[in-house]
Amino acid sequence: MYLLAILLAYSLERTLEITRNFHWRRIILRWQHWQVKSTQLEGWRQHDLGQVLWAIIPAIAIGFVLLLLNSTLITFLVSTAGVLLAIQAPEARKAYKKYLIAEAEEDGAEQAHQLKKLQQAAGRNEAAPVEHLLLWIHLRHYFAVLVYFVLFGITGALVYATLREMRHSRSQRWELANQIINWLPTRFMTLGFLLVGNFSKAAAIWLNSVGNKPQNNFIALTKVAEQAEDLTALTTVALVKRNFLLYIILVAILTIGGWV
Template identity: 55%
Template sequence: MQLLAILLAYSLERSVTLSRNLHWRRIVLRWQQWQAKKTQVGSDSQEKIAEWRQHLLGEVVWAVLPALIITFVVVLVDSFLLSFVIGVLALLAAMQCGQARAAYKAYLEAANSGDTGATAEQLRQIRRASGHQEAAPVHDLLLWIHLRYYFAPLLYYVLFGIFGVLVYATLRDMKHPRNKAWDQLQLIVHWLPTRIMSFGFLMVGNFGKALPVWLSSVGNTPQNNFAALSKVANAAEQLEPSHEDDVTSTALTTVALMKRNLLFFIVLLAVMTIAGWF
């Protein structure tokens, strides 16, 4: 069932435009906003809840409540069809990154037309869509977008089902306090998807060159996930532009690498499903 849900979700994501009200980011942010307004003025218990939500743990618990409720209903009903439909919808809601796709297309158009100003602006839009705070090359940003919106939801759905993909999307998209504890939580959440996705680069790229880099990323636990993903990808495939004026081939090469990587894991999942491991 999981394989069919993943294949259907990825197919629909390419061909169907989901209403913004069904994007999981929109659902989570509305939920948090409603909760904040409800607890601003109220009884003593509501004030205590508001005070508890000032801490990261309380904020996370309140944010993941929609995921918990949906999972509870699916388990309670215990219907194969309902689980399949909700699984597809959960993946679709978590994979929505229209801003990044539009910015990427505009980036290629601007670069091909030689408009350096528009190219730089679209690169900023891609960085904003990626959620990465610091400036980075386009291929690194595309890798990070693919990890956050495609590979990580797939992985957490395979491992933990509907609950996994919705909780991950919640932690990715929720309004959060900017502090060291939140950064540590993001490091933990993205650690496994980064290492597994980068392992795929070994299989579809230069294995001998990328293997030592991948092993280093696994052993050095404090390493930044963004940097780890970039280093392995650059070792598996030549992503750096050959000259300064070449601003499109590196993006196209990165997208091709990510497509091969995703296909590898889908085939692997299909083989494991046939073997009865899933």
């Protein structure tokens, strides 16, 4: 079921244009807004933990209902829909296409404009090369959702997407929380880079990102990718596609073996 849900959701994401009101980001932001507007839990809401607990209620509720229904068909349909809503990144896809057009036309101003949009889609405050932004967008919107879906089902995927998208204060605690939820997907994704890219050059960097004090996930991701492939916008997309295919094959093997 996991494999079919993943394949269907990721295929539909490339072919269907879903209105923004049904993106998981919009659902979560409306949920948070309703809580702020309609409840009197002001003191509770001021705490980061309280904000998180409130925000993940929809994801937990979906998992609880599916557990009660205990229907394979319903679980498959809801899981597919949930993954599809969680991986939506249409702004990034449009900005990337326009960036390539501007690059071909040697329009520096338009390239810079689209690069800024990619930076916003990646949730990065600091400027970064287009290759690094594409890697980070793929990790947060596609690969991490895949990892948490395989490990914890649709509830895990939606909890991750909730923490990725919810509004929160910029604080060290939130930076730590994001470091934690992206740590495992980053290491899995970069491990794949070793296998589909230049293993000998990237292996030492990957081992360092795992064995030593945890690095910033963005830095760990981009460092390994740079060693695994000579990065340009096009080669970066090719690298993440090969890597994603590798993990789809792995999920297929796990499914055949009855482990997922």
